[in-house]
Amino acid sequence: MRCEQVRPLLPELAEAGPRAVGPAQVHLAGCAKCATGLARFRDLLAGLGSLRDVVSEPSEAFLGRLISGLEAIEEPARARRLLRYVSNERARSAALSLGGAAVGATAVGLVWWRRSARRALPPVLSTGSGALR
């Protein structure tokens, strides 16, 4: 390959990663000018990659505005959560009340049934004891 053919490929060849040795690499090994051009593109890509960790400072008041804005969206979410909790609490109280009522009704029913059963005992037994005396 000639220099004119290799130069347009330099931006892509500069990307890191394994490459098969092709005609371009053969040319680069023997051409100092193209090799320098490749090195410069590699520097460029390394420089661009390093920008990832370089930060620009926003205006001073920005963070405050950002946090306030987010609090505004968090508030309805908190209110919904609270509502869900309250609903759960209500359901729990209702279930407990129903359960308590059922236990109470059963107890009253049992007492009533036992009294009724005593009243219904056959009279012979009560008079029988008197006869023995």
Added chain:
Amino acid sequence: MIAPELLDACRRREPGAFEEVVRATYRKVYTQALRLVGDRQDAEDVTQEAYLRVYHGLAGFREEAAFETWLYRIVTNAAMSFLRKRGRFGELLTDPEDGPETGDPLHPRIDQTAVDRDALEGALQALPASLRSVVVLKDVYGLSCLEIGDHLGVSEGAVKVRLHRARRRLQVLLSPSEAAGEM
């Protein structure tokens, strides 16, 4: 780096957890937005929108992908939506011809031979939006050409062509004399 425990706390909507994430990341998010939209006020708007999307999207975020990568994608989407709304998305779709890489009055050269960060930032801002967005997303934030194509609504091939042009133009902007010798 955001700890998984903090992300879990955010998902549980624990008070203060999301604010902690914002405080740890907002400079990077703002910087990415600024590189994509090219204006400080617009970058602040994009940052706010991006965090809104993060807040609502955290429940569906899977940690197989690093949080930071996910965040970069969200900022990219927010920036593209912003440009679309502002009617500036066309700038990203316009495919400028390689054109005058020398003596372009709209894109001043930066006369500096060393590749330093300030010069690079300046050179990036001097690129047309369609080239800047591609080179920023690929070479700064590491998105694939396919992903960038999805964000911009152009083919992977078109992204590769723009990337090539953007890198060559940056080289010219950073060291015109040396680049001219190669052309």
